[in-house]
Amino acid sequence: MLDKLIGNSDAKAHLRHLMKEGRVPQSLLLAGPEGVGKKHFAIEIARARLCAEQNGEACGVCAPCERVGKFDLPTGDNADTFERVIFSEHPDVGMVIPFRRNIRINAIRDLEREANFNPFEGSGRFFVIDEAEKLNDAAANALLKTLEEPAPTTNIILVTSRPDSLLPTIRSRCQMLRFARVPNEDIEKFLVNKKEYTPDRARIAAGLSRGSVGRALSIDIEASQEQRRIMYEVLEAAAVRRDLAGVLRLSDTLSDAKHKDQFESNLEMLESLIHDIWITAASGDRRRISNIDMEDEILRITSFVTPAELAKWLEAIDDLRRSLGVNINRRMATDAMFAKFAAGGSAL
Ligand SMILES: [Zn+2]
Numbered sequence: 554m555l556d557k558l559i560g561n562s563d564a565k566a567h568l569r570h571l572m573k574e575g576r577v578p579q580s581l582l583l584a585g586p587e588g589v590g591k592k593h594f595a596i597e598i599a600r601a602r603l604c605a606e607q608n609g610e611a612c613g614v615c616a617p618c619e620r621v622g623k624f625d626l627p628t629g630d631n632a633d634t635f636e637r638v639i640f641s642e643h644p645d646v647g648m649v650i651p652f653r654r655n656i657r658i659n660a661i662r663d664l665e666r667e668a669n670f671n672p673f674e675g676s677g678r679f680f681v682i683d684e685a686e687k688l689n690d691a692a693a694n695a696l697l698k699t700l701e702e703p704a705p706t707t708n709i710i711l712v713t714s715r716p717d718s719l720l721p722t723i724r725s726r727c728q729m730l731r732f733a734r735v736p737n738e739d740i741e742k743f744l745v746n747k748k749e750y751t752p753d754r755a756r757i758a759a760g761l762s763r764g765s766v767g768r769a770l771s772i773d774i775e776a777s778q779e780q781r782r783i784m785y786e787v788l789e790a791a792a793v794r795r796d797l798a799g800v801l802r803l804s805d806t807l808s809d810a811k812h813k814d815q816f817e818s819n820l821e822m823l824e825s826l827i828h829d830i831w832i833t834a835a836s837g838d839r840r841r842i843s844n845i846d847m848e849d850e851i852l853r854i855t856s857f858v859t860p861a862e863l864a865k866w867l868e869a870i871d872d873l874r875r876s877l878g879v880n881i882n883r884r885m886a887t888d889a890m891f892a893k894f895a896a897g898g899s900a901l
Pocket residue numbers: 603604605606611612613614615616617618
């Protein structure tokens with residue numbers, strides 16, 4: 554069943570080994586970027602133990618395997634529904650998820666209670682805490698007690714994209730398993746083979762995914778077209794015409810209220826286009842372009858910028874993304890970055 558999950562072959566091999574030996578730690582921390590399948594891995598760990606076949610890995614088709622992954626998770630505004638462990642159709646597999654920005658302390662108290670019970674059906678109980686970085690100090694301290702003395706049949710799996718935000722005392726009580734971004738080629742294949750994407754759409758979505766299967770699946774390619782078009786215009790004004798005024802006009806439209814929500818995705822699209830131009834300029838291989846519906850446009854820009862300059866543009870986007878966490882003046886930062894693009898040469 555681990556085969557169904559794409560990428561992260563090191564983490565997979567490690568888990569397989571632990572499952573086979575029956576040595577999966579009782580407290581695990583699955584850490585890595587968003588959308589790479591960490592929660593699916595957590596479910597697979599539970600499935601492997603509760604599977605009726607007991608061959609190390611889960612068979613995926615027996616009744617326990619089926620039920621382990623079926624959750625009816627709450628959505629919406631009723632905080633009360635987030636104050637408890639939410640069980641799957643299997644009574645030994647539960648999950649705690651945050652309500653807005655926090656995991657409710659009552660959900661952790663409920664987990665503490667549940668963690669004391671013997672399994673109802675299988676040979677172990679599994680509790681997944683999703684977005685564990687959203688444990689505030691009170692909830693984390695409540696969890697700590699459970700992590701210190703779990704019942705011998707209880708397993709707790711924390712899932713997070715920000716392990717550094719967890720209390721060190723929590724981290725030190727869990728064995729950490731690190732996950733990485735999934736390579737674009739793997740995402741592309743997955744979209745074509747499992748999700749019935751056409752090869753073109755799969756290529757574009759993978760190019761915009763930043764290594765996250767979740768993000769690739771959530772991209773609306775048709776709706777992204779206009780945004781990618783505007784990003785292309787920015788690059789054309791900067792690289793071909795070296796037109797500072799034009800670039801700043803476009804920067805204005807990006808930072809205005811109407812486009813505020815799209816800022817992050819605009820950056821991703823800009824990055825994906827620059828990456829395409831860079832890879833084509835550096836390798837001369839147009840088959841490696843992800844935005845294949847814009848192949849002609851990308852090739853047009855290629856002759857106006859050097860790979861070295863493009864690499865600096867990609868770095869500048871990374872810097873901008875990092876500074877957004879602390880620097881609230883997004884518009885000035887964006888203007889400054891685009892102005893450097895347009896100035897060319899050694900400006901960066
Ligand atoms: Zn099974």
